[in-house]
Amino acid sequence: MEILTDEILKKVIQKRASASHKGTYGRVLIVGGSANFGGAAIMNALGAVQAGAGLVSVATDPSNFAALHAQLPEAMVTDYQQDFSDLMAKQEVILIGSGLGNQLDILKRVLERVQKNQILILDGSALTMLSQNPIKLPDCQLIMTPHQMEWQRIGEVPIADQSREDANWEALVNFQPEPILVLKSNHTQVYAENCVHQLSVGGPYQATGGMGDTLAGIIAGFVAQFKPLKDAVLAATYIHSAIAEELSKKAFVTLPTTISAQLPYYMKKYEALQPEDMPIKG
Numbered sequence: 001m002e003i004l005t006d007e008i009l010k011k012v013i014q015k016r017a018s019a020s021h022k023g024t025y026g027r028v029l030i031v032g033g034s035a036n037f038g039g040a041a042i043m044n045a046l047g048a049v050q051a052g053a054g055l056v057s058v059a060t061d062p063s064n065f066a067a068l069h070a071q072l073p074e075a076m077v078t079d080y081q082q083d084f085s086d087l088m089a090k091q092e093v094i095l096i097g098s099g100l101g102n103q104l105d106i107l108k109r110v111l112e113r114v115q116k117n118q119i120l121i122l123d124g125s126a127l128t129m130l131s132q133n134p135i136k137l138p139d140c141q142l143i144m145t146p147h148q149m150e151w152q153r154i155g156e157v158p159i160a161d162q163s164r165e166d167a168n169w170e171a172l173v174n175f176q177p178e179p180i181l182v183l184k185s186n187h188t189q190v191y192a193e194n195c196v197h198q199l200s201v202g203g204p205y206q207a208t209g210g211m212g213d214t215l216a217g218i219i220a221g222f223v224a225q226f227k228p229l230k231d232a233v234l235a236a237t238y239i240h241s242a243i244a245e246e247l248s249k250k251a252f253v254t255l256p257t258t259i260s261a262q263l264p265y266y267m268k269k270y271e272a273l274q275p276e277d278m279p280i281k282g
């Protein structure tokens, strides 16, 4: 097991080239946010946009359009009950499930259309629906972001056994293609390419609804811009909790939207650094 440190940010975050444009930094489609859980899709989008994704679209319930636009005019919207396959085809990254609720038809429609070169992130309700319905996963690059109960449901690893790496690896073999697993808890671990990486940052000041929705959005924003995939996921997972820990020095709770708002400033400190550079101060 490896402990994640800010070396991963030095490795992953790159200074932007002058000769670039929004398309250079990736297109992300978020599918989520039912009428009751619109905030989840908004927090996905805030995470992805603030992390630097070039173009972010949200397929959601139309009742969320105005709130999303008011919070984040940078994001585009579409009605998730309509056919959005043309929009899907243009994306590098698709994130589905945060606040989606039990909408199996939408999940099936999206999974059937995912292409091999696309990155698919499965969160929240998508994981719960997959655990209850026999649906084939698409042949693409997969990332799953369950909390402990979601991993118990979909991975069939009881929460009490999730501290055992061998139990989690055994469960992962049952998924084809094998996903990168971001197993969220108070000791979040990332399972990828035969290695387990554990967070050394973060704490209970993060225990607020929407914290995982925000992480899923940040992962989407990072994998849209940075390569290789595994390092981008590790960096996103690290920065989400590192910002929270920094904020917790002055705040009792660290709200998901506050973490997203800090992303561009925190990332800026790392753009010109390389691994092994002097530690960051302040």
Ligand SMILES: NC(=O)C1=CN([C@@H]2O[C@H](COP(=O)(O)OP(=O)(O)OC[C@H]3O[C@@H](n4cnc5c(N)ncnc54)[C@H](OP(=O)(O)O)[C@@H]3O)[C@@H](O)[C@H]2O)[C@@H](O)CC1
Binding pocket: 036, 037, 038, 039, 040, 041, 097, 098, 099, 100, 101, 123, 124, 125, 126, 128, 147, 148, 149, 150, 184, 185, 186, 209, 210, 211, 212, 213
């Ligand atoms: N503002 C919004 O729009 C928001 C929308 N949201 C969306 O709602 C949907 C449902 O997601 P969900 O996570 O709230 O519910 P569910 O999947 O039933 O899991 C909860 C059950 O698991 C248990 N549990 C055990 N260990 C756990 C752990 N480490 N972390 C967390 N839970 C743990 C837990 O135990 P308990 O709390 O009872 O002790 C409880 O029994 C999903 O799409 C999500 O994106 C939310 O993001 C909130 C903000």
Ligand SMILES: Nc1ncnc2c1ncn2[C@@H]1O[C@H](COP(=O)(O)OP(=O)(O)O)[C@@H](O)[C@H]1O
Binding pocket: 124, 146, 147, 184, 185, 186, 187, 188, 202, 203, 204, 205, 206, 207, 208, 209, 210, 211, 212, 213, 214, 215
């Ligand atoms: N006590 C804690 N210590 C560290 N991190 C925590 C703690 N409680 C929650 N978190 C983090 O908050 C996030 C919660 O994710 P999740 O339950 O999916 O939230 P939501 O679905 O409400 O957005 C995860 O990243 C988890 O690691």
Ligand SMILES: [Mg+2]
Binding pocket: 123, 124, 147, 212, 213
């Ligand atoms: Mg969640």
